[in-house]
Amino acid sequence: MLYLVTVGVDQPSFVERGEAMKSWKRVPWIAACSLLIPLVFVMLYPAMISSVVCALWSVAVLLISVNAMKKQAEAERRAIIQSMEKTAIASLNHHRHDWMNDLQVLYGYLRLGKLDKSLQCVERIKERVTEESRISRLGIPSLVFYLQSFRASGIALELHVEIEDELQLSALVSPEDGESLTGAIADAIRAYQYGGGRSSWGEVRKLTLNFGQDHGDVVVRLDGDQTPDPETLRQLTAVLKGKKVRTEQFPSEDTFIQFRMPCGI
Known part of the structure; x- marks a missing residue:
């Protein structure tokens, strides 16, 4: 998904x-x-x-x-509360705008009698609802808020999130470890966003965030079109020092970075 x-x-x-x-x-x-x-x-x-x-x-x-x-x-x-309130308001407004656009498109197809297009629009809406539900079920409030609220900004970076079926991180890691994982993901996304030079005019850089389990560990992999420079890796590793989250060798050339965290509350 x-x-x-x-x-x-x-x-x-x-x-x-x-x-x-x-x-x-x-x-x-x-x-x-x-x-x-x-x-x-x-x-x-x-x-x-x-x-x-x-x-x-x-x-x-x-x-x-x-x-x-x-x-x-x-x-x-x-300051933190005000920032979160502003982000939440912007996110709600963005979601409302998206839903209004979808409903207007659906209404237009129905008025024109294009049932095939109407069904496709309904399927897209159903798919998005399912995907948002999967993100909500991750169970880490800071991570869910991070992913869902970032739709409200206008930066040219598309983040696709793939989640393993029925994955609930809140049942696998402690709240403290969940916060550490969220921080690591946010830092890695920022590093990807501003690293590797500027993208071409009109080009939208893409990144895929994969959540899954492997041998009793939570694995989060970021796949994109660049690899982090040594200084970025050093800073990310320093931030994670003393925490359960750790970086790993890249399993493929398309992997920007991968995090692994042992399960256990």
Whole structure:
């Protein structure tokens, strides 16, 4: 079964997520460095008042740091929620537009009395409903949202998704592992989208995402017209370090990259 989505550009890459992690690490370091001021004061003026000032300074730094981290976390949470809401609205509008187009085409065929064309249109609609249902049954919310919402963007990259019959990832991997798999897939798609040079004018680059099982493992293969450069592989491997998801040797020349994850919740 094939499912056509269009890949967008507003999803964070593995480099951008790394930069976000660095911003979190700066707050404790700044707080620790600020404690040097009262310590130097105590060393220069070893008196009771100096110790009191040092203690008060430390408490103040701790409170300010905790408050700053809470505000930063809340701001990031609001930004993520707003981004997801905008993406969901765009996705719903895109789906509504698609359904309206299909219904208008079907209505036109019916008015013209072209029953054969009408039946073909109905079959296309039924096939798309079945394909969307298969993606929904993958069971990993972030992955389902990622695939279905990307139809709303206008980037010239067609992503075909092939799913093994009755495959439910939520019954095979833990929620944490599912998030790791989603992140790996998103990063690989971005790498494919922007790698291998620019496509020709009017050319739409295509990529096929295959989900299946092999010897008790979940296997996700990305087939396209290019292979990743060594730096891209290094970055993808670094992001997956310490996680169950791992990259594998390419089974064919058309494979961009393949991920494998052991089953188990």
